[in-house]
Amino acid sequence: MAKDRKIDMVILGILAHQDSTGYDIKKSIDEGIRFFWKGSFGSIYPALTSMESQGLVRKVESEKEGRGKIYYSITEEGRDNLRQWLTDERTSNELRFETLLKLFFGGNVKPEVTIHNIEVFEEQIEKELVFLKMCKDNLSRVLDEKDHLYFYLTASFGVDTCESYLKWCKESKALLKE
């Protein structure tokens, strides 16, 4: 049984879609799931090494001696592992919003400080929303490919959530300005 390390599952999921280098994996994370997951080189490379020794992934022989670039491919055992995790009901969902922490403790500073904090949050979310809408839009045009419906639903979640955040920001600022 594989460890419960989530980065392993992220990597397996990405490799199940297409062979990738560690560098590619980092990009896939940053571009595809950054709204709800992060990953650094410092976790990706060691994970690849340990997963190779477990037989979950394997190095693809670099054609034309691509030198330096190391592509990884998922093995059948890796796919089994991935499916097992996907089927497992135990799922942890965590929010870690420092903005909400600062809001909760807002009574210790002037209301303007909290209003400003909300505005900073608002700007972050507005940027994220632009990005997510673009993803959703692009995906809506290629829904014929199997995996894309899932990518689309994920992007939709992000869009809906961000819009809900922004609505709350406006209402809260109004309440604080009273």
Added chain:
Amino acid sequence: MAKDRKIDMVILGILAHQDSTGYDIKKSIDEGIRFFWKGSFGSIYPALTSMESQGLVRKVESEKEGRGKIYYSITEEGRDNLRQWLTDERTSNELRFETLLKLFFGGNVKPEVTIHNIEVFEEQIEKELVFLKMCKDNLSRVLDEKDHLYFYLTASFGVDTCESYLKWCKESKALLKE
């Protein structure tokens, strides 16, 4: 300058509202901010010890030799630290939703598996929503006390967000059932 450890700020924020024991702090976290923040005894007690040696909190002389129970109080330096953090624009907001990860990689299993995962998520959120609505409701009746408006806004964020999640769940399940 204090470390950037977030648990320290959580503790300072709670102590700014009222003197507490480590045990109380854990309860406050679980009851007040669990929607977006977690904390365990294993992080709270060591943090209290180190913050005392930094002069950010101090032990309250336990009247009547309360034996065993150790109340902490925030110091002026602690308050300064808290306000400094509240005023600092740098704020990290992170989602870590395993459910979305499983959704994103849903192409590797039958649609029913993903639908079921969404349903599990839905149930979690429904429970959380009941709790958050209760908090919001209670707080709406005591908005006269200074800090309560901030608690109320935080609970509102939770309610709005959960409702948005639930709407998305319904729509996504419908799409997947096609």
Added chain:
DNA sequence: TGGCTCATGTAATCTGTTACATGATTCT
């Protein structure tokens, strides 16, 4: 030639969780 991005990897460190150990107090 200089700078940017591509690309891999390691070491130090941080932060926190889990599990355990221990015992007091309160409720039934």
Added chain:
DNA sequence: AGAATCATGTAACAGATTACATGAGCCA
């Protein structure tokens, strides 16, 4: 008396980030 909850604390470990070290390939 026994169970549940209150209460504090430690040790082992997990999981990840940051900064660093290193160097290739490409473009202007």
